[in-house]
Amino acid sequence: MLVPVIDDFAKQYLHDDLKEVRQTMLRKLGGLPEYAIRRPLTATGTNLLGLVKHLALAEARYFGEVFDRPFPEPVPRWDDLGQRGADFWATEHETREEITSRYQRVCEHSDATIAALAIDSPGYVPWWPRPDVLLFTVLVHMLTETSRHAGHADILREQLDGAVEMDLAAMARRGRDEAFWQSRWAEIERAAKAADPATA
Template identity: 70%
Template sequence: MIDEFAKEYLHDDLREVREALVWKLDGLSEYEIRRPLTATGTNLLGLVKHLAFSNARYFGEVFDRPFPDTVPRWDDEDAWKNEHWATEHETREQIVGLYQLVGEHTDATIKALAIDAPGFVPWWPRPHVKLFNVMVHSLSETTRHAGHADILREQLDGAVGMDQGSKALHGHDSEYWEAQCAMIERAARAADSMR
């Protein structure tokens, strides 16, 4: 009983965070979704592409349920060089479409297997895993990258939240957050001047 509850709970959270990540691209230009926004090149479309490849491997190769489309293997070092960004020849529609197909494949794998179904992750130090391990890992990784996307999107146009309808964060409007940031800035400067 607890196994099915845990599986469904993790699966629901994974689906929800996948949707949140995709909407972070809505309403932005091609340049905005592709441009590097950190010193390491992190960008919105690259996050989606990376998670598409990653989840295709985790819910495909790991459980001997290969994703039916072309996705670079985990040990293809050349593919890793391009996994976190989109070339000018890759379209938003292609990458988001791939991510959605991978999501469907992931959902089918999760539905088909028991939470304790064995898998093999050759790139992990302890490669013998269960579906539970991979679900927790994938949820953690997707949530982490959705958090990156939150920050990147907020930097671009101020959009925040889990979906396009979010007009306020934690029930507060932009005036509240401007005042909050000013207060935090004053505290940071005051603490720095005390050192």
Template identity: 60%
Template structure:
């Protein structure tokens, strides 16, 4: 029989690691600079994930994370979790994310999957740990994919591209472009 809690928890851990790996080898500037029209950055994704995991695996189960969190219902603070300020180093943001991991892991380990929680910003706010853990896996996976694409824009590196012979990606890009150009 599959242990659903252990499986979900392991998937969450794997996706957390994938997100953090996208920062490996980059300068402080490259981790924090906006890479999309909306200002998305790699370090901003990490900060965002830390903020919301602290909330979901903390206050939702009446186990608040010990650090300060921006209020989810404060319009003035909306979006502040999506970028790193001049006063927040990469080490600060990563350290906070790792502290959130430890806090979230303790919540997952302490509670059964059917433990009740309350998410006031959801339309159906009465939830279980299973609901929230599945949500965190999906959300962290989504942002891991975003981070892979952002990293690829910077230097062609992704967590899943693997080592290929020289010219492989250029040849693939050309083939895909030729196929797309057929429809101009």
């Protein structure tokens, strides 16, 4: 008797968290010039705009074709090996506005799918070894995927300009100002060196 209430709660909870972390991804681009959001910041080329572009494709697939509700714009086929990895970076011809607005349109389409389906609605993920899924499974997967990339984006943004996803004014009121963080960094560095005899 209580199952529908629990199901509705679970769906809403996961969906709300997904909406929140999507906004985090978009905030990470704010105030940065084009080069900064596009430049490769790891050996594998990870960059801020590419993460948003990748998540747009992921949501288009997972909340689109998986539930037979295809996103109405062209999406590369999941089995097109020639396109694999192209969603992780932006060409010079793709604008920030094109990529972010596409992500927002994909999210609106995903939201409509989530709203229309029950949490136990079946879907099919042909690229998974166990392709039969439920909306619940895909919600958890996309929340995990987006949160993981939001963590990447946190670190990339901090490397670029020191911006972090926390209330710096509140931290400063508690004595955690720039001097605090420099001291904390030095403390962590000292402990890391002390733990490794090779650095002595």
